[in-house]
Amino acid sequence: MNQSLFDQIGGSKAVDAAVDVFYRKVLSDPRIADFFDGVDMDVQAAKQKSFLTMVFGGPNRYSGKDMRDGHAHLVQRGLSDVHFDAVVEHLGATLQELGVQADLIAQVAAIAESTRSDVLGR
């Protein structure tokens, strides 16, 4: 199969299906819910869609610097590995719920993992 990861997962339709599921998990997790407080939900959902598009291997133009700048204020509030791990956990659970195959989930997790140092400002 020569389809890209993004196509195999289901492209932008998969992102649309995933965003509400993923966002609900994040809001319901006391470890990380606070980081999403006070941000307009529609604005937040749009950012989630960008994030999901990127980790599903989809088109995006985010650089390491964008990830760093975008999360700097959260790092100042204490964003750390524990929170990053929680998000990746919810990402995996979301894809499982949507019936995505385990090997594709592993690829998505790897992409997410590759952003850890930038997100946490290391």
Add this chain to the structure above:
Amino acid sequence: MTQADRPTSAGVFVRYEDQSFECNPGETVLDCLERHGVPAAASCRTGVCQTCMLRALDGAPPALAQVGLKDTWREQGLFLACKCVPTESMTIGHPEAAGLSVGATLVAKEQLGERAIRLRLRPEGSFVYRAGQFVHLVRPDGLSRPYSLASVPNVDDELEVHVGIRPNGAMSTWVRDVLGVGDRVTLRGPSGECFYATEDAAQPLLLVGIGVGLGSMLALARDALEREHRGPIHVVHAAARGADLDPSNSLRSLANHAHQITPHWIALDAQGDRRFTEGHVGPYAQRLAATLTGARAYLCGDGDQVHALKRQLFLAGIPLQAIHADAFVGAPRPQS
């Protein structure tokens, strides 16, 4: 389509904040603004993150520039600058830009319950709005505040606005004590995403009006009936005290006339009135939402409560794209 196949768009201008910028053929609005050194927020540049969202103030933007946006947002002309290639000139503004101003004369003023006043206004020019939206009332000295439009276009001749009286409210006390029938005010707008937009006439609708937000929800409900909506329409009025619930019995009369409408009244303090439920609107609305499969929700009223309710209804299972919330942020407190 290659560059060569696109229709020539020579002479296409983007008008923004009193300036006109010529677009190159095939160029996006974002590219055009940046090329002219206009500060324009942007991030993913692939039509997903919505950072570059702007509003078309005259005419509809190209459909491609609206992909992914909620239906009521598309109808208000919101679009993504990074995806918008104009084929004809357009006037644009910020998403929160309240739109154009029009003068209006006050034709009626009456008390609505203990803490609100009903105003009927006749605009001097055309004022196009959707039932459920709100408008900024602007005093002659420029002070402005948002209020729900309780009227329904094409049904009601005049605009109707409900003003909640706040003890130290600059606008509301002026409305109560100074504004008289025959006086002129300015209206700016309309704004808001709470209006009938479903393509599924059988969809259950959950309308929650908090405090004076009820006015918008009643207008929306009446509009839905006008448009022959067939599904159940639940209208919830929530307030702090029983005395503030449904002050002019509008919800009760509407429900009496239309069997599709189920009314709900809930107050933190029902003040002994057995007609009302006592409690917090959040859990109540969540339980109600759980019984309405595939529902669309509309929320209108005080900012903090609307934000909290939006979150609660989302967690209760309503898709985010099916929740429309217009949150009124309270006026800044006076320095004292």
